[in-house]
Amino acid sequence: MSEQLLDGQTAVITGGASGNGREIAKTFAEEGANIVVADIQSEPREGGTPTHELVADDHGVDATYVECDVTNLDQLEAAVDAADEFGGIDVMVNNAGIFREQEFTEVSEDAFDQMMDINVKGVYFGAQYAARKLVENGGGNIINMSSVAGLEGSAGFATYSTTKGAVRLLTYALAAELGPEGVRVNAIHPGLIETEMTTEDVPIVGSESGEGFLQTIPSRRFGQPEEVADAALYLASDLSSYVNGESLVVDGGMTNTG
Ligand code: NAP
DSSP, X not given: OOOOTTTTOEEEEETTTSHHHHHHHHXXXXXXXXXXXEESOSSOTTOSSOHHHHHHHHHOOOEEEXXXXXXXXXXXXXXXXXXXXXXXXXXXXXXXXXXXXOOGGGOOHHHHHHHHIIIIIHHHHHHHHHHHHHHHHXXXXXXXXXOGGGTSOOTTOHHHHHHHHHHHHHHHHHHHHHGGGTEEEEEEEXXXXXXXXXXIISOOTTSHHHHHHHTTOTTOSOBOHHHHHHHHHHHHSGGGTTOOSOEEEESTTOGGGO
């Protein structure tokens, strides 16, 4: 058997119960990583066996679920600490996020604060708690989930773009600060990926507007969470050992061809 890319490492994945986070957990576990799923609930939004149980059963790795709302900093720190049980954190994936569409002139302070808290504050402090441990342990990787909305703006998504742009520049700043300590920090910018977020929260996939979007995507299809997970595997592993402070766009070509 060829060597596994994350053999014996431990990854903490926020929002790891569902969607992109769930697939990242499965892909990392397949490559030998122990997994901490940090999420509000363990049940996947799309249904099926809870992620931590699935990856332990399928790949024989250590895995656990920690109840964690990323806006609750005590819970977030506890999720990072939970990796200690498996030898300590090597990879932090700040993936939890929400996506809402709203006219800019109608956005309330509460709606703004909620999205900033989850999408930005959760990533910021998730990275901080992980960084403390990673620096102490001599290095590791932080992967922050941004979006193509963190690269360009679109109508109806002012708040979401605000949060994802912040995640992009936070990533670059942390790469500068933590690089000398052996910690690489990179961002993933998915395009339209088929998860409950794009089928339920903002129903684009499978809708008429989705058909329109497809014409702007050179690959002429929506992405799958497995494809985001493969990008995360690249960034988490030594395959990307000289990649730092980078934005990896996973969008079927949409952003650079519009
Ligand atoms: P998803 O299927 O809705 O999964 C998100 C997961 O995060 C869910 O398990 C959700 O829990 C959890 N979560 C929500 N708020 C949380 C909080 N406060 N604390 C901890 N966990 C929380 O969405 P997804 O498509 O996988 O999205 C994952 C990330 O990818 C997000 O950052 C999103 O912005 C980004 N992204 C997605 C797309 C796309 O097209 N799908 C594109 C670009 C970027 P519940 O079950 O309780 O809701």
